[in-house]
Amino acid sequence: MKSIKLVSFFLLLTFIACEKDFHELGNQLQPDSEKFIVAYNDSTQVHAYTISDDSVTVNNQLINLLGSYHDPIFGTTTANIITQFNLAIANTNFGNADSLTADSIILHLYYDSYYKNFSGIQNDFTTDKSLNQYVNIYELNQGISFDTTYTNDFDVENYYDEADLICRTNLIPDSLKYINIKLPLSFAEHFLFADTSNLTDNESFYNFFKGLYIKADPVVIGGTIYYINLSSTSSRLSLYYTDMADTTSKQYSFLTSVETPKINLFNHEYENSSIKNIDNNIEDTVIYIQAMSGLQSRIEIPGLNSWQDSSDIIINRTELIFTVQEENSYYKEYAVPNRLVLKGINEDDTRQYIPDYIQVNENGSLSYTGESYNSEINGYSFNITSYFQKLIRKEITTKGFYLYSYGSATNARRAVLRSGRNSNPITLKITYSKI
Numbered sequence: 001m002k003s004i005k006l007v008s009f010f011l012l013l014t015f016i017a018c019e020k021d022f023h024e025l026g027n028q029l030q031p032d033s034e035k036f037i038v039a040y041n042d043s044t045q046v047h048a049y050t051i052s053d054d055s056v057t058v059n060n061q062l063i064n065l066l067g068s069y070h071d072p073i074f075g076t077t078t079a080n081i082i083t084q085f086n087l088a089i090a091n092t093n094f095g096n097a098d099s100l101t102a103d104s105i106i107l108h109l110y111y112d113s114y115y116k117n118f119s120g121i122q123n124d125f126t127t128d129k130s131l132n133q134y135v136n137i138y139e140l141n142q143g144i145s146f147d148t149t150y151t152n153d154f155d156v157e158n159y160y161d162e163a164d165l166i167c168r169t170n171l172i173p174d175s176l177k178y179i180n181i182k183l184p185l186s187f188a189e190h191f192l193f194a195d196t197s198n199l200t201d202n203e204s205f206y207n208f209f210k211g212l213y214i215k216a217d218p219v220v221i222g223g224t225i226y227y228i229n230l231s232s233t234s235s236r237l238s239l240y241y242t243d244m245a246d247t248t249s250k251q252y253s254f255l256t257s258v259e260t261p262k263i264n265l266f267n268h269e270y271e272n273s274s275i276k277n278i279d280n281n282i283e284d285t286v287i288y289i290q291a292m293s294g295l296q297s298r299i300e301i302p303g304l305n306s307w308q309d310s311s312d313i314i315i316n317r318t319e320l321i322f323t324v325q326e327e328n329s330y331y332k333e334y335a336v337p338n339r340l341v342l343k344g345i346n347e348d349d350t351r352q353y354i355p356d357y358i359q360v361n362e363n364g365s366l367s368y369t370g371e372s373y374n375s376e377i378n379g380y381s382f383n384i385t386s387y388f389q390k391l392i393r394k395e396i397t398t399k400g401f402y403l404y405s406y407g408s409a410t411n412a413r414r415a416v417l418r419s420g421r422n423s424n425p426i427t428l429k430i431t432y433s434k435i
Contacts (some may be wrong), residue, residue: 340404341368
């Protein structure tokens, strides 16, 4: 059998500002049959800009964020919740109103986790002053729909009135991961003495009680964002009352669940942050990524489509690598996102899925996974090999990429990443074989 000699060429492209010629390294170190070429093209840059991420769907998420925290880089961020409640059972009837007495009503919010400055965590949450903050709770005057898609530009001002304040209270968790908020007795009586026609089913209950708006006060220092689980019946509105007919104390819970309509709203005060270049097409040495419908990055690589003329190569692997800016970014105090998402930009500016990150689930559905944080490089290395092969074959064209936090509506993390203008810039690494 004749042996077929295949010479592999490896190209490492690092995009920085200066210009240099291609360099061949290693030819003198290998026999002719094993030569390889490492070439550096320094004449092309990657451009990266920080832009707003304002198109996030914020309703009916499994986790809802609540609270406020102040970040020395990103400024103050606040997360608020709108939620309705379901009846525990249909045709609820508390009994004869003449024999009923309201004892209390408590809003129980169960949280899975939280986000804050992690440099000073204490075991006793109640003594950690950074967790000490306030919320205002309002009754909605207009309902929300489970079947409607809401984004972060949702105008909550049309759904409540400041005059409908139920209470303002301190937001303090207990050791069992509950935040328990005691509401006024007058609010308990609102349900206890409701006409039974309002308690027939969830539809009639929604018409009677539109839900709650839980609005956190922005903090100026410290603070915490809680990951509230409103998809679990552990979060509920519990009514405690006594029926004097039999002198027994009773309890009834209005529940939240996966099917309960809910909206998360986020506010970022970037004008008081140290970030100056947002949505102004000015490149900085770093880019900023923040979840909660905060910040994302637009990545542009001029000349990337020129690879479509390279018909005599096979792409072995293509990686786009982003690393965390370690200096003055507080990345150890404020945890970076577990995963980031990269999407291509079509010619009409719509977003394009990277095929390398499309995952087929067991039930046949598709999900888009994103890239996990890599502690070895302190960053994120995206494998975009299939996407780049499509580019070579002229199946697609691209204007660049969008980079943003995975699960932007359900986590509070942020990151400062090095840009193309950084001394340790974004890297596009291409390994290919010559045909």
